[in-house]
Amino acid sequence: MTEPVEIRVIGFGMGPQHVTPEAAAALRGCDYALAVQKGDDDPLLAVRQAVADAHGVELVVVRDPERDRSPGLDRAGYEGAVADWYDARLAAYRAVLDERGGTCAFLVWGDPSLYDGTIRIVRELGVTFDVLPGISAPQVLAARHGIVLHEVGRPVHVTTARRLRADVAGGQDNVVVMLTAGVDLDGFGDWTIWWGANLGGVGERLVSGRVGDVLDELVAAREAARAEAGWVMDLFLLRGPADGAA
Structure with missing residues (x-):
């Protein structure tokens, strides 16, 4: 050099x-x-x-x-x-x-x-x-929703959308999911989600609630974020129901 x-x-x-x-x-x-x-x-x-x-x-x-x-x-x-x-x-x-x-x-x-x-x-x-x-994005996600990423005395697992289903099959039920390329939440209808796109930037959107109730809203919000900013970066916290069933 x-x-x-x-x-x-x-x-x-x-x-x-x-x-x-x-x-x-x-x-x-x-x-x-x-x-x-x-x-x-x-x-x-x-x-x-x-x-x-x-x-x-x-x-x-x-x-x-x-x-x-x-x-x-x-x-x-x-x-x-x-x-x-x-x-x-x-x-x-x-x-x-x-x-x-x-x-x-x-x-x-x-x-x-x-x-x-x-x-x-x-x-x-x-x-x-x-x-x-x-x-980091998980920090901003938690701040925007006013939540703690884990429940009292419990862990939080950070993974990618590509690995989500394998990690859930392995027992994870409180998961921060990054590197998403779309919305694929089939089978998670009774789980709770805290989702955000373009956090802290142009096109920021937030959605939270039971997946089965808010999925359509989430999809629309993701597209709105992309339309406003010209790009979209999203992530979410996904937490299983109390009985652990998907």
Whole structure:
């Protein structure tokens, strides 16, 4: 590399309003920030641009490699697709760092510790880095609904939509579900849901109640969030009925 490189992995929640004072100070001390662009029209890139602009930092943009998102992928296929995508993104990042050096910020939605691959990628780059925590989506979800994510003395299980049914079959009945790609709640009619989309951002929507009673409202709210913002990020807490039956 042209000169020593340091990376600061910075969680920014859902936008400038969620950037903590610690994260803001770290960002202002960076020479530039690095981000990927997903497609020709990437509304999420605009949020990263707003965060960088708010703290006077240049945003360097690279094109995000394509990833196999075929709905029929089994677990091995999914993990292989993610691995290939990581390798391609790693190469794109390394090219920028080789050219620029200096201190670079990686701006991460929510908190870098939760369902985000940035830390893994940065480790592969083999450079010095640190991590600044951000406000996570489950935190905002709980705050918006005014709830605690777990009942007294009970755990909360955090998983993905892809793994939801397997985890419920394994006994989980209080689940925060992330990385959704739609609404598939067949069989959960008697469960209680606390759902949110675009939390803290444009198009924010909230729905809660017995799944069987609010599902149509939830589907409509999800589409409304997408229509307003041009994109949708949603998650939910799903809690089983007292007798544990689905």
